[in-house]
Amino acid sequence: MSSLRLRRRRFLSIGVASLGAALVSGCDSLSDAPDVESILDSAEGLTYRAQRLLGGGHSMAREFTAADLSPVFKVNGTHKPEGDEYAALVESNFTDWRLRVDGLVARPLDLSLEDLRNLPQRTQITRHDCVEGWSAIGKWQGVPLSIVLQRAGLLPAARFGVFHCADWYEHALDGTGQYYESIDLIDAFHPQTILAHSLNDAPLSVGHGAPLRLRVERQLGYKHAKYVMRIELTDRFDNIGRGKGGFWPDRGYEWYAGI
Numbered sequence: 001m002s003s004l005r006l007r008r009r010r011f012l013s014i015g016v017a018s019l020g021a022a023l024v025s026g027c028d029s030l031s032d033a034p035d036v037e038s039i040l041d042s043a044e045g046l047t048y049r050a051q052r053l054l055g056g057g058h059s060m061a062r063e064f065t066a067a068d069l070s071p072v073f074k075v076n077g078t079h080k081p082e083g084d085e086y087a088a089l090v091e092s093n094f095t096d097w098r099l100r101v102d103g104l105v106a107r108p109l110d111l112s113l114e115d116l117r118n119l120p121q122r123t124q125i126t127r128h129d130c131v132e133g134w135s136a137i138g139k140w141q142g143v144p145l146s147i148v149l150q151r152a153g154l155l156p157a158a159r160f161g162v163f164h165c166a167d168w169y170e171h172a173l174d175g176t177g178q179y180y181e182s183i184d185l186i187d188a189f190h191p192q193t194i195l196a197h198s199l200n201d202a203p204l205s206v207g208h209g210a211p212l213r214l215r216v217e218r219q220l221g222y223k224h225a226k227y228v229m230r231i232e233l234t235d236r237f238d239n240i241g242r243g244k245g246g247f248w249p250d251r252g253y254e255w256y257a258g259i
Helices: 002-025 027-031 034-055 084-091 113-117 145-152
Strands: 099-103 109-111 122-129 135-144 160-168 178-184 193-199 213-216 228-234
Touching (some): 084 160, 099 145
Parallel strands (some): 099 228
Antiparallel strands (some): 135 193
8 A cells, every 4th residue: 555655646746847837727738738648647547546445435435414514515617508408408497307327238217307306315415625626515415326227227348337418618629528427337336426416405506517416425526527418338438528538537637536
């Protein structure tokens, strides 16, 4: 364990100077710096292996009490997806919205918001840690992702869950602007990984990802995809977007953002 820690520190110390300017200027600058990307990939691999070695699939993120709730839970990233399709869903209070679960599953699913609310629920008060440097504590309610995946019946080849979202970044001129994120099955079946429909005892606002967002509590905030429309089970993600497993990982952020 100490060897892994020392090796990761060495990678981080090498990368600090070159990463500083890139992080301040934004995500896209990272994707244009191959040396920085190589450092991130190496450090990420060490972080991933170390966390899996130390915590396996069972370590829990800290949970808090109602007295710890933040007075304001900041909205970041997309505040409202553009386009007529999402606007129509908002207008109908998401009665026509469906979550599609497909890919490497035995039983593809189309679930309404009511369907999800009628499944066994989990409520957890956790801290959201953003890569931008802020954090907030919120109370989330939703269905454990594991329950949805069990109902769909994973095929043996499935390795990752890919979350396709409603928001689109028009500035991504290469045609890969559709927001998506992915996690492995260890995190997908973790008890604190939920498909959240409520924040602080109220349905999610549009800014916070209505009608459904991923909460994967052992990872940084950019992994908690908002506006989830489809979950695709797959054995690979190098054929999606730019092939790094998520909108921001495609642009230089770590795919595995464990905390």
